[in-house]
Amino acid sequence: MIVYKILLEKEFLTLKNQKVSYGSAVDTKDGFIHLSTANQLKETLEIHFSNLKSVYILAFRSARLDGLVWETSRNNDLFPHLYGKIHFENIDKKIFLKKNQGHFSIPVDFMN
Numbered sequence: 001m002i003v004y005k006i007l008l009e010k011e012f013l014t015l016k017n018q019k020v021s022y023g024s025a026v027d028t029k030d031g032f033i034h035l036s037t038a039n040q041l042k043e044t045l046e047i048h049f050s051n052l053k054s055v056y057i058l059a060f061r062s063a064r065l066d067g068l069v070w071e072t073s074r075n076n077d078l079f080p081h082l083y084g085k086i087h088f089e090n091i092d093k094k095i096f097l098k099k100n101q102g103h104f105s106i107p108v109d110f111m112n
Contacts, residue, residue: 004038005034005058008024015088022085035082036079049104054096056095056097058094068080
């Protein structure tokens, strides 16, 4: 299964330069890295990133993420939470998204 991480541009650049990341400030505070499935990604963008003009979205194969746990969260849905770190080399795909007419639009080919 593919899981996704949304990062601010500065967070992505830190990951790219340091080759490893423990996620965002919110992730650090919560003690795990918040991830989303394909079905959860759009709502996660709308709820938590609506005030931003651009973000990076990273795609990972869940089997490559040591410390991945599925836990109940928003809407009683199971969300992937990573109790560990992200390694730049484990990114399968990445995309830099800018808002278009006030919304993020994820290209269909990125999700496949």
